[in-house]
Amino acid sequence: EVQLVESGGGLVEPGRSLRLSCAGSGFTFDDYAMHWVRQAPGKGLEWVSGIIWNSGTIAYADSVEGRFTISRDNARNSLYLQMDNLRTEDTALYYCAKVGGSGSYYEPLNHWGQGTLVTVSS
Amino acid sequence: SSELTQDPAVSVALGQTVRITCQGDSLRGYYANWYQQKPGQAPVLVIFGKNDRPSGIPDRFSGSNSGNTASLTITGAQAEDEADYYCNSRDSYNHRLVFGGGTKLTVL
Numbered sequence: 001e002v003q004l005v006e007s008g009g010g011l012v013e014p015g016r017s018l019r020l021s022c023a024g025s026g027f028t029f030d031d032y033a034m035h036w037v038r039q040a041p042g043k044g045l046e047w048v049s050g051i052i053w054n055s056g057t058i059a060y061a062d063s064v065e066g067r068f069t070i071s072r073d074n075a076r077n078s079l080y081l082q083m084d085n086l087r088t089e090d091t092a093l094y095y096c097a098k099v100g101g102s103g104s105y106y107e108p109l110n111h112w113g114q115g116t117l118v119t120v121s122s
Numbered sequence: 123s124s125e126l127t128q129d130p131a132v133s134v135a136l137g138q139t140v141r142i143t144c145q146g147d148s149l150r151g152y153y154a155n156w157y158q159q160k161p162g163q164a165p166v167l168v169i170f171g172k173n174d175r176p177s178g179i180p181d182r183f184s185g186s187n188s189g190n191t192a193s194l195t196i197t198g199a200q201a202e203d204e205a206d207y208y209c210n211s212r213d214s215y216n217h218r219l220v221f222g223g224g225t226k227l228t229v230l
Contacts, residue, residue, distance in 0.1 A: 044206075044222075045221040047221055057217055060218075095164060108171070113164065
């Protein structure tokens with residue numbers, strides 16, 4: 001069974017940093033692209049960042065480019081999101097999601113974690 | 123960057139058919155995927171590609187595409203289909219993904 005478990009969320013002051021992790025199991029982690037998607041309270045889904053299986057393709061939403069860094073450690077079956085210079089508008093539930101087809105970056109997101117909550121507030 | 127537009131809310135009578143639409147320039151070249159999200163739960167993929175369903179998704183869910191518009195159709199809506207529905211696709215110009223704003227479906 002595919003499982004994605006996010007961790008690392010919490011309450012942080014504006015301007016500070018936080019690192020999110022996502023542990024994958026039940027599948028061959030290094031075969032699949034992974035993405036971060038967030039959802040502000042009461043709002044819709046917003047794609048944040050994605051990374052292909054070998055880290056050769058990485059992309060960010062305009063809203064986080066230059067502040068967030070996505071990475072992965074295939075040996076540890078883990079995905080990360082380093083979030084620097086956090087803003088109040090980054091407050092959201094952060095999901096990691098796995099694509100459905102091996103090798104491709106653009107496959108649909110067929111498995112999602114339960115999310116980790118990030119609250120940016122003074 | 124590309125945008126996907128959805129109606130904020132749609133309602134359907136129990137057992138009737140409802141169509142949820144998603145519009146955007148990127149849909150002229152790429153298929154939309156559709157996700158269902160119920161309160162307090164993570165999104166679930168219900169339709170992807172031309173009109174494919176992951177295993178376990180009822181066949182009352184179907185998808186279609188025409189020009190810059192993708193549609194999710196629920197034929198014979200059930201009470202358990204009440205949820206938020208999001209379309210997503212890829213941006214035409216870079217390696218980004220994009221989500222529509224979501225449609226809240228109410229089953230009356």
